[in-house]
Amino acid sequence: MNLYAYIFRRLLYVIPVLLGVCLIIFVLFNLVAPDPAYTLLGKHATLKQIAELHHELGMDKPYFMQYLDTVKTAFTFDFGYSWSSKQNIWEMIKTGAGPSLAITGPLFVFSNIIAISLALLVAFYRGKLIDKFVLILSIAGMSIPSLAVVLFGQYFFAYKLGWFEISGYEFGFPNFIPYVILPIILYIVISFGADTRFYRTVILDEAYQDYVRTARSKGLSELKVMFKHVLKNSMIPILTNIIIQIPSLILGLLFAESFFSIPGLGAMTINAINNSDFPVIKAMTIMSAVGFILFGVLTDVLYTVVDPRMKLN
């Protein structure tokens, strides 16, 4: 089967999924969620004002039209205005993306490098003491509640020791750097466990394949086997795991951003949740859903391109 036809079909499948996402969003936020009017109008609202507001927000339109509006939003990215800040949501997303990427970008790079290097190391020394040690360390890392890591890290390293900025953010490079170091370190601590364990498994899976044994029996050195065969062949699952992380980079770090007062998309989402700011919640949901779906397609396509064993179906 033709690769382009496959990609085209795979992309076509995005449409029903996106329509489904819109349906869920519509049901959750237009049908069953509580009425926002009381919050928007302040402490002295009257019934008449509430009715006027419903009209302004299009809440008195037929449900089908409201659903169509949601669908339109998903395809045009025209999210309208926030209820609580009254700002244009697309502008808010553009402003917030910078600070979020300032944390998630370096975090993405560092955490993957650390995890992959550790995984290679322990795969090389598999079964030895260091392998066990790293394995236990990663399982322990996976077991600490992330909120506790953030709370304790901020308290100890920023308040007590004063090594880092406690919170805040300044726009522009390199001004933001002092503010993002601590959150990045804390999130490496939070994420390295799961990542390392995953990569270790992937690499070990490959290390026990027949062809690796053959290579070894031919007298190739272990280091050569590791890099030339094992790493090369486990690159596919590693790469897909990396690619699938990308859409969540844009979502930002929900808790770290609000703890460290970083005006990114994560903090924006938490704020929107706290204020029942539905247009912003909807926008972030649609954005991340579109991201997940598209990058899902990308990994599938990548798999088929790189790995000839995969069937196109």
Next chain:
Amino acid sequence: MSTEIKQSKSLLHNALLRIVSEKISLAALIIVGIYFLVAILTGAGLLASDWGKEIGASYMAPSSISYFGTDIFGRSVLLKTLKATETAVVIGLVVSVIAIVIGTTLGMIAGYFGGFIDEIIVWFYTTFSSIPNIMLLVAIAFILGKGTTTIFLSLGLTSWVGLCRIVRAEVMKHKEREYIHAANAIGASHLRKLWSHLLPNISHLLIINFTQTFDSAIKAEVVLSFLGLGVVGRPSWGTMIDDSKLELARGVWWQLAAATLAMFLIVLAFNILGDALRDALDPKLKGK
């Protein structure tokens, strides 16, 4: 056909034997056992039933009177931590059961019937899993209002997709096996084939999944508490951690420490147990 079932039973038996024979996984099993015991005892009112009583001044540091100090109202942090074990275990159990029931049912139906039904279910979970969990959690909490039911449902409803995928794939494989063909030959009904032939053969997947869901449910409770959607009126590790975000400024670290430690141990134990189970039950899946 019965040999397959027997095989799966002995697989479970072997798995248990392997776990008990390995020191680390045995320790994990014991820790989990202790937590469940604590949960049962506090639930029955035999332990920590007077957690609400003031035993001293507000924010007393750990001492011989109270090993983990006191909270804002002068209540023992130790007793609160114990009582919160019950909350955590109940949340872990109920959420896992909800997730497993939904995931298994949908996964088996999709894998077994295939065709259009399969496509609908795949569409449904693809759609569902495209939406970040946190948004779903919040939306469900908005609709149902606050309370323990909300936590059960919102966490349960957001944790079934992974299992559903695996079950579907596994059932598809098994469908072509001889024992199902044999069942077809004697004219067994769909329900019978699903319930008494296929289910036992995928049950190990459910057990592995249970340990994961239990873990993530306990962790998710902390997140919900941070968002103000947590348990009210009884202690939970999540609300204790949430409390400590203000208390740390006064140098009150003991609530954070107690709740984190309690949580860390059981999550760690379940992680180790999950790994051991996976290695024992499904050698092909190891580590994934």
Next chain:
Amino acid sequence: MKLRNILLSVMSASLLIFSGCTKKQNPNEKILNLISVTEIKGYDPIQADDLYSGREISKIYEGLLQYHWLKMPYELVPNLAAEMPTISKDGITYTFKLRQGVKFQDDIAFPGGKGREMEASDFVYSIKRMADSRNQSTGWWTLDGKLKGLNEWRDKNSKLAVSNYDEEVEGLKAIDKYTLQFKLAKTFPQFIYTLAMPFAYAVPKEVVAKYGKEFINHPVGTGPYVLPIFDQGKKITYTKNPTFREKFYPSDASPELKHLLGDAGKRLPLVDKVVVYVMKESQPAWLKLNKGEVDYYSVPKDNFASAVKDNKLSDELTAKGFILEIAPQLDVTYTAFNFENKLFHNKKLRQAMYMAYDEGKANTLFYNNTAFPAQSIIPPGIAGINPNYKNPFKGPKLEEAKKLLAEAGYPGGIGLPELKYDIPDSTTSRQMGEYFQKQMEQIGVKIKILSSPWPEFQAKVKKKSVEIYGLAWGADYPDAENFLQLFYGPNKSPGANGSNYDEPGFNKEFEVATQMQDSPERTAKYEKMNKFLAEEVVALFGVHRQAYIMEQGWLRNYHPTDLHHDAVQYLNIDTAKKAELIKKF
């Protein structure tokens, strides 16, 4: 190999990280550094329903009247008005003479980019903007039913495709360029207070037309500071408005504020630049204050014990030159009943619950014992409160509470259903809820706590689907009417009377009192009504809070208040002292 490239880029990135550094401010420049504890919701005066947005907006926009900076209790003085209004004998017509030569700040929305002169018609426009239903102003309640013909204008225009601002409204007229006239629908002496609120600030229509929905990010007023564009960041920098009119620091003061007359007669504003940091979390903000990077901030609850003892700052803080300012706030906290629920019509039940509640202990736990116990709804500092009055039903009087509960028909709480107590979902609210639960348990009243996010909590109150709930009310203006209206029947939910209390006798008294001009008779009436609410125990009145603000030794002219949104123009920095004190940090 790909991995090597990644490694290289990581290494160069980490090098950059460690070469980054932060800039320091020049100590000789007069810069105020302040904190805002909530996000700024844009710069549209008609949406300024929270204190913090109001404070930012007031740096740029101004209204007809303002509160005298150095007079307490609050006293209205003219701002953009040249003098206080002349009020007709029947209390219906208010005529304002405007200050001449006041210019809007320069902006490209004006011809040639030069701000034009502010006129009476600008107020007519700005107030119609607040009344326009399309704008969904949160300030509409200040005008609803107050001005002749304005409600009709609103209704008519909500049906048109575009609102017609040219149509005249009887109650709102520009008589000439500098004369503005209001006609009230009925007498309402509190009306002039609403003209000092940010909702009624003067907005130029050219700017609104030019920026449309983005107007909220392009503030252009007549005020002391300018902000070219609001980028929604966490750091907002204002600079002195070069075209600001001649306005001077006041030369008279109430006795207790006489010490702030050092800059009397100087031209405002006194500092060149104002930097506002948006910081929601109290710990980072407190630390910033302690590092000398902010000029004042309230002492956070959880740092109180280490910073303040017997209403004095610790020696360590005093040595660094810090000064503690304590001022009562115009607010009240209370636990409200929903009177739609017949259960709460049982007066003895309410009284019993009040007597069981130990306010003193709550004060210690939640306010570090800094708040005043509230006897009724009106806070100290405004006319209508008798300072010697003690509510006979205020707890803790456990034995009497138990007796009253039995008389109410629920001995030991038997027969009383579990009561639902609604709280917003913050950590402190949850702790307060737990405290209330424990207090009620003492007499056998069972409480179930329900927590919701703030918006949903509000919606529940407005939809009357609550039983008991806790909240605080801060004054919109310094008049007892603003507090007594919380129990005025026609203000029921979704209005401000979230208790849905509706007592014909009280309603009547309220109507009479609010028609009266300020006078000893009216104060006596307010006092009587306040006492009535207290003894009926229409709510469990909690505390009136006090502000504990720690300021830097170099900050001048500051005193904490609730209603002076425009305080910043009066503040000054002693640069010599700052240079000297900053060495100690």
